[in-house]
Amino acid sequence: MRRRQIMGTTERAAELDAGVDESGGARPLRGGRWHVGYTEARHGLRNYWYPALFSHEIEEGTFRTRRMLGENILFNRVDGTVLAVADSCVHHMVRLSAKPGGAESHVPGTVTCWYHGFTYDMRTGDLTGVLTQPDCPLIGRAKIASYPVTERQGVVFVWIGDAEPGPLEADVPPGFLGEDHKVVGLRRTIASNWRLGAENGFDPTHIYFHREAPIVTGTSRRMPLGLNMVPGKEPEFVSAGGRRGLVDMLRENYEPLYEAEVNGSVVKATGTHRSTTEEGSIWLPGVLKITKFLPDPEMTHFEWYVPIDEDRHDYVQMLVRPCADADEERDFVAQYDGMWKQMFHRDGFNDQDIWARCALQEVFANEDEWSSEQLMKPDMALIHWRRMVHGHARGFQGPPRFPAPKGSVD
Amino acid sequence: MRRRQIMGTTERAAELDAGVDESGGARPLRGGRWHVGYTEARHGLRNYWYPALFSHEIEEGTFRTRRMLGENILFNRVDGTVLAVADSCVHHMVRLSAKPGGAESHVPGTVTCWYHGFTYDMRTGDLTGVLTQPDCPLIGRAKIASYPVTERQGVVFVWIGDAEPGPLEADVPPGFLGEDHKVVGLRRTIASNWRLGAENGFDPTHIYFHREAPIVTGTSRRMPLGLNMVPGKEPEFVSAGGRRGLVDMLRENYEPLYEAEVNGSVVKATGTHRSTTEEGSIWLPGVLKITKFLPDPEMTHFEWYVPIDEDRHDYVQMLVRPCADADEERDFVAQYDGMWKQMFHRDGFNDQDIWARCALQEVFANEDEWSSEQLMKPDMALIHWRRMVHGHARGFQGPPRFPAPKGSVD
């Protein structure tokens, strides 16, 4: 697995892109054993852009450390630009941020290891000086890894991989990067593998457990109990410009069920206002898009499942809306802070997804359990997702070199 | 080990019973290496009835989840009868009780998985419906394991095994099921393997550390420091009707020691009222009976060591007394709640056994340590116990399929 992480991923990415370019369109989802690649995806997918921080979390001059896909990454904003390097000195490999109070810098654009003064250029990772030993021959020769960073829509993205970074557009769902789009949201650490976040999110029938969410019952909304697949319909694999995703048109592909029989008794969905979500789609490297779930059809929800380690992920939740001007933007932010943050992203709705992932983690922490499932028709969506990971991921992350440091997750 | 759990236990149980039936009585304890079976018993003994809950812990309609011998079991009382199934949906195997607030049920006698509405008959474990997908072809074909349950003396017993359940009588000590017997007690989670509970309990000379228990000193009771085995006497192996046990007639088999010499100084037992317990006996699958320890000779103490995992057990303590009528019963309950619960079952006495087990756990968590002991004569009782487990257990539990869920132990 390690080997694959270090070499081959670039070629693999090129091969995949070539496959798509030639046909000029989507490449069919491979059949066969998706288990192989899906198991290999345990630690995350390599050669993708991932959201690391919201822009407001890292001010000019500030350092922040984040553990992502098992790598410790140090971020720093310099002259307005966020830069990132490996949070590990070349000398004894200690974390540059291990000192209480955080990483130190004598000159903007550099980070100096608290231990022996090894100083790195934040742009390149080059060792440019050693304060305790100015003529150290390592200077100019040694370096720590630097990570490509791009900041868009108020979000700091970092490229994790060894291939040349591609366009951000390929790694975020369509519609995320609209110029007039305002992004609000939050992120938190969840105690499950990242794939379980993705599976729960894209699973069309998991709506069952949301039927009693405050956002549903408090608005007399009538959520279906289940969804029957319409014959001949299923999630569509989409491939364009390096982007790979699965789009499930929920209103078209499924017929909502508002009642069901249990041992002779009828169970009915509550609420009076019928409501189904228009579309759920999932994209590599693990981001879900939900349209027209909230009353305002212009609000779109995105959620990322960014691996921290094999048993934790960063759950990054975003709500996005086009805003014509500053007034509309202010209004949207106020609505989010006053209403949707609590009623949608927290305990009004998404917190239920969190305990579902944790319940799955108890089972699937053992990778073998994936072959014990007994699936039903709408689980086809999950199979599509797993196949997409198996067949279209640009690369697979290997196990982490360093264990999770104490206090690394902020 | 797994293999043995799944197949063979029935045959083994039959073989053991056959062995006994033919001779019409007790089968002699095998000599030789008891280590084999005793090590295999680490996760518990299979094909036995175990106490899971006190009746008052599970009211009509209520669900309770318990982890026993590494299996997660869901209990539910329906029309007065307690039923039990595997706490694990066939679909993605999540615990049916994982949802905050507990398992859900739309119709009495069924349990519905919170995730996708898979609904099971609590009596059979059959999948009888799927709320999110009413025509799911798994309905009527898939099922979760169901567990035989019987409720006697205010205690809910569950059968853990694959053989046909035998009579409860075979798996509880003689005298427990008397019709006019009232049972009171409590249960708690102890951080040691279940076998260490059994060893500490049946060990005749562990009374040494009880000599300063409040129940002893506070009543001027004179506990012996030690017990000398009377030549020719030892615990008797008892086998009848599928029941296997060892009975140690403490007053007959041992001579109490009230003083001892330590490097020339004499140590004397304190107290003025001589007292020895009449009988200590231990029974498969791991339950101790102590008669005539309390002032009222009609009160008998039973304690079960029910495996939760390999490093925890449920310590189920019961005090039993025949009661002629409701008045006597009320009086017994009042005495227990006011006096014996605290002075005998908790910190007046049995709490000392708990730290002894935890001290043993530090050593015997490593199974190999059992061959490093240096035993003395009265340890013959332990050897008898280990041999009985090795030679007479109906089956051995394998390692757990699912890890211990958070919050599973109530």
Place this chain on the structure above:
Amino acid sequence: MRRRQIMGTTERAAELDAGVDESGGARPLRGGRWHVGYTEARHGLRNYWYPALFSHEIEEGTFRTRRMLGENILFNRVDGTVLAVADSCVHHMVRLSAKPGGAESHVPGTVTCWYHGFTYDMRTGDLTGVLTQPDCPLIGRAKIASYPVTERQGVVFVWIGDAEPGPLEADVPPGFLGEDHKVVGLRRTIASNWRLGAENGFDPTHIYFHREAPIVTGTSRRMPLGLNMVPGKEPEFVSAGGRRGLVDMLRENYEPLYEAEVNGSVVKATGTHRSTTEEGSIWLPGVLKITKFLPDPEMTHFEWYVPIDEDRHDYVQMLVRPCADADEERDFVAQYDGMWKQMFHRDGFNDQDIWARCALQEVFANEDEWSSEQLMKPDMALIHWRRMVHGHARGFQGPPRFPAPKGSVD
């Protein structure tokens, strides 16, 4: 590794001493792969004296238990003399100190196991009686290990090894045992392997991170940023009378650096009073000596890194000063308690060393990482230390037999 612990260490110690005796002086540090012995040293070095307790921590009659190099050791002061035995009964191997409240003793000079009254002579470890079974044939035949103890300078030292104990002088730095020397200090548990304590302490350029310690800035002291090795100078290997150490004459071997350039900017050491420490030396089995660091040149600092387990060590800090009479001694103690304990041994200075060790632990918990370092010239001090351990340790401790008991570290 186990084998080496049990046999061979004596021969090895003899061989090493022979090597030295023949040449009549220091044996050159071996070149080649120091990794072998240094990795083997993970659990500590065997056949040495280690500080276990300050004398004031163990009063007449008191028992104390300590975990050292993975062994549980029980100390007891009898008629003024501290004695030590294995904290593990021969019977079921439980810790003699496992009982809440601690080990029990009926007669001074003996310890009685709380479980079955097995009684040991604290001097020899011999089983001299069994309270529960006075005629037990194990009496006079079984024994627990006893540990040689010596008490000097207000410190209780224990010999951990199987070779005959050598003189204490060989295992403490020169100057520690001066007759008029008063020792003050403290000890605490640090969450890192013991070798990382030694490496951080002997590393000459780790002074960089101390430059902002309160003891430095609060006294306008000017600590160098770094140290340039003077050509031809390096730490000297010292071997005499069984003692092995490395002495680094900091003022002679290095040229202090008070400014350095970082990407074109100059960084200067703060403070106005120039100050370098005279000498740093490190001695087997892992004790550092620092002279002339404090304003009073007669105060010498010693610090021991005593392995508890592979991932924890006991950090024993001592400040020593010759005192002409009781008045001077009182004054020294008052100064220590009022000033140096806080300003030097705790958060004024040494606490910084503690987080450095914990940062190293994240990396070197994986032994393989030692081959990934990129070292610089002054790291020669570390290489000397590692080679000394590899080539001159009397023996290597194997992995612990019993896991760390709860509450064993006091």
